[in-house]
Amino acid sequence: MKEQMAFEKNVFNKTYRTDSEIAFFGGMTIVYKSSIDLFLYVVGSSQENELMLMSVLTCLFESLNHVLRKNVEKRWLMDNMDGAFLVLDEIVDGGVILESDPQQVIQKVNFRVLQSAKEQIKWSLLK
Template sequence: MVYTTMEGALFEPTLYIVKGMCILDNDGNRVLAKYYDKDVLPTPKEQKAFEKNLFNKTHRANSEIIILDGLTCVYKSNVDLFFYVMGSSHENELILQSVLNALYESVSILLRRNVEKRILMDSLDAVMLAFDEICDRGVILDSDPTSIVGRAALRTEDVPLGEQTVVQALYNIMNNNY
């Protein structure tokens, strides 16, 4: 199956929808970022330049979407953090928006509704796990915040060792919980 865009370009449908996700602080500095397509922003230097440009274009805007450097970017801000999800220019914005909402709501639940940089930095490991639970190499895995948090939360006494993720087990071993 091949789809045609309004410009007449042909492209194959793919599951690799998300090109990247990032969280920036109110100065435009990276707090957390993950890029999934090596053809788009392959080096950290290019990623940082893109993030700086993205922040400069969006930190004062009232919209929720922008096309920048051939990427469709949806975003949301709260207090001192900006959340971004990027996809290709022909990607469906509603799908990207659902990923953004899943990311924001998951972080909000993990941080107990206090979505601020200082609190996020204290729970960075759980937020990183949430990133991984939402998307794997650009393929959307889940968009339900409660199930994402259920798998990403670092619970020590509730989860038996055999059912923990590797990160949870290492965390518990390092903190002598076993």
Template sequence: MVNLSLYTVQAVVVLDSEGNRLLAKYYSRGPNAQGHKSLKEQKKFESELFSKTRKSSSEIILLDGQTVLFKYVNDVYFYLVGNPEENELLLSSVLSGLVESISVLLKHNVDKRSLLDNLDMVVLALDEAIDDGIALETDPNAIASNVSKRGVDTIDMSLSNLNEQTLLDAYKQAKERFNLALLR
């Protein structure tokens, strides 16, 4: 049967070299979503993932009826869990795009320490790439660009721009009131 759903990703898990969770995001939507609802179930699944992939040379496995793709970078494991019927090439491009965008954001220094120090950017990159189980973006440069733009928009606002904005708004508001008064 062909999967016609947009919900392609069931989970994204990032573990360190000892199998400890650094980041995990589980999505419970879609036709074949395996709801890892409790923390205990999630931890059990993650320990199974780590034990199966710790010494594996391949980048894809089938675990509990789910397709799992993973990448090992320095001392961090990145896992992407998808539906069993899902196209592995699509899942691979999503995972590669996410890992490469994180690498760009962390200035090609992807390790446990830098990932935890910049967890806000990593989570934003994850949200740019995958939204509620739907793969949105696979281009690492676009993901990194969107994440870095958010920081500039919210932080770089000078006082002069604020004053000019309020003066302009006040002028527009006075002009509108004057025009309304003339129409009466």
């Protein structure tokens, strides 16, 4: 845990004052984007294709932008963390990229939310 915290702090210190969108640190390829008071990072191995990592980051940002209704900032993200996790679950799983089209991600998230709501209604009616 200490190593992870140190890595995250070093990555942030290296990236928060730059205008570029890519960094190489600790044998990792890092693509990132800032929005208001929030930094989003996608980290891959040094052999990872930067364009693929950037497509994941773009998909994540645009999907969150839709879910959070154009307010990709820390407060809104923290208030809607469940939606953010749903978005992330649709994009990657165990380091494998599943989807990079934000419209597809949004459709899948909406479907999962609808299914969950139906289940909750079903269980409340059965009680």
